[in-house]
Amino acid sequence: RCGHERPAYNSCRNRHCPKCQSLAQACWIEQRMARTLDTHYFHVVFTLPSELRSLALVNRRALLAMLFAAASQTLLALGGDPARLGATLGVTAVLHTWTRDLQFHPHLHCIVTGGGLALDGERWTPARRKYLFPVKVLSRLFRGKLLAALARAYQRGELACMGPCADLADPVRFARLRDRLHRKEWVVYAKRPFAGVAQVFRYLGRYTHRVALSNHRLEAVDDHAVRFATKNGQSVTLSPQEFIRRFLLHVLPARFVKIRHYGLLAPRNAISLLDRAL
Numbered sequence: 001r002c003g004h005e006r007p008a009y010n011s012c013r014n015r016h017c018p019k020c021q022s023l024a025q026a027c028w029i030e031q032r033m034a035r036t037l038d039t040h041y042f043h044v045v046f047t048l049p050s051e052l053r054s055l056a057l058v059n060r061r062a063l064l065a066m067l068f069a070a071a072s073q074t075l076l077a078l079g080g081d082p083a084r085l086g087a088t089l090g091v092t093a094v095l096h097t098w099t100r101d102l103q104f105h106p107h108l109h110c111i112v113t114g115g116g117l118a119l120d121g122e123r124w125t126p127a128r129r130k131y132l133f134p135v136k137v138l139s140r141l142f143r144g145k146l147l148a149a150l151a152r153a154y155q156r157g158e159l160a161c162m163g164p165c166a167d168l169a170d171p172v173r174f175a176r177l178r179d180r181l182h183r184k185e186w187v188v189y190a191k192r193p194f195a196g197v198a199q200v201f202r203y204l205g206r207y208t209h210r211v212a213l214s215n216h217r218l219e220a221v222d223d224h225a226v227r228f229a230t231k232n233g234q235s236v237t238l239s240p241q242e243f244i245r246r247f248l249l250h251v252l253p254a255r256f257v258k259i260r261h262y263g264l265l266a267p268r269n270a271i272s273l274l275d276r277a278l
Contacts, residue, residue: 016251021209028259029205033198035265035274037090039124040114041197042132045189046071046142047107049181052150054164056106061253062153064106068093070146071108072262077141078133079116079263087116087125088273090264094204095252098212100230102246111200114192117264117273132190139188147178208259212250 011020048056048067056063072091079089090113099105115126153159154174161169168174193200206214213228219235220227226243229235238246252258261267264274 015209016211018210018212018214025205025209028208029201032092032201032205035270036197036201037113037264039126040129041193041200042112042114042127042190043193043200044071044075044110044112044132044138045107045187046074046110047105047187047189048146049184049186051177051181051184053104053106055159055161055168057104057249058161058163058165059159061256062158063150064095064097064252064256066146066149066153067106067108068095068260070142070149071110072260073145074138074142075110075112076263078137080119082119084133085116085125085127087118088263088269089113089116090274091262092265093260093262094208095258097250097252101236102212102243102249104249109204111197111204113264117276121273121276130192132192135188135190136185138190139186142188143181143184143186147181151178211252212247 009019013020015021046067048063052063072093075089075091079085079087092111094109095106096109097104097106112132114129114132115124117123118125150159159168161167161174168177217229218226219229224239225237226240227235227237263269
């Protein structure tokens with residue numbers, strides 16, 4: 001009788017909705033924790049260079065798939081190197097495409113086992129607790145794999161070069177970009193999670209079943225502006241059109257899988273290598 005109203009929305013179940021899928025998120029976290037190996041874990045982040053963002057905007061499915069492939073192949077190749085671990089790692093990779101102010105910033109969060117099942121399948125080979133692989137080695141191998149995949153796709157005519165990346169339709173300009181990226185140090189971040197793997201999976205779980213922005217970060221909305229919190233107590237104000245444009249940057253292609261598992265955690269190994277490692 002006081003006139004108070006609170007909308008209770010029907011669930012749309014869209015994976016990009018900032019409100020839906022809380023149950024699916026909780027179930028995912030529980031499933032990940034049920035398959036956690038009794039070892040320490042590392043948190044590794046692979047970032048797509050800023051020079052490739054315009055190309056990724058036009059070729060989302062292709063570039064984001066390359067990001068997954070290059071990062072996972074880098075980790076598994078180094079793990080399987082007899083000079084390092086000589087073992088099969090377990091990797092869970094989750095795609096993020098946003099910054100706190102909703103800019104397009106594709107990067108991959110990887111949860112990596114601190115060791116792996118030896119290549120002969122007979123024993124567990126642990127990694128050092130505070131060290132997985134040299135960051136420069138990770139960065140340069142990742143760089144080489146992604147640029148090689150990019151060059152192959154370009155040569156096959158599989159990349160659309162239009163709009164913000166129209167200049168790359170010129171093979172000479174594409175070659176210059178590739179050479180410039182070969183000389184650049186790419187950003188790869190690796191460290192052991194301070195609070196353990198459970199804390200990292202819960203952190204990632206907040207982003208696995210929604211995109212870019214949750215409702216609680218919205219501070220004010222009217223016909224002329226949208227204000228939302230970013231970080232460190234700061235906020236950003238955008239016109240409604242710019243807010244919608246930025247949010248839609250992070251809507252993924254239909255049926256594109258943004259959570260993938262590799263090595264011991266790959267689906268084909270779930271009842272073979274993973275059971276042996278457990």
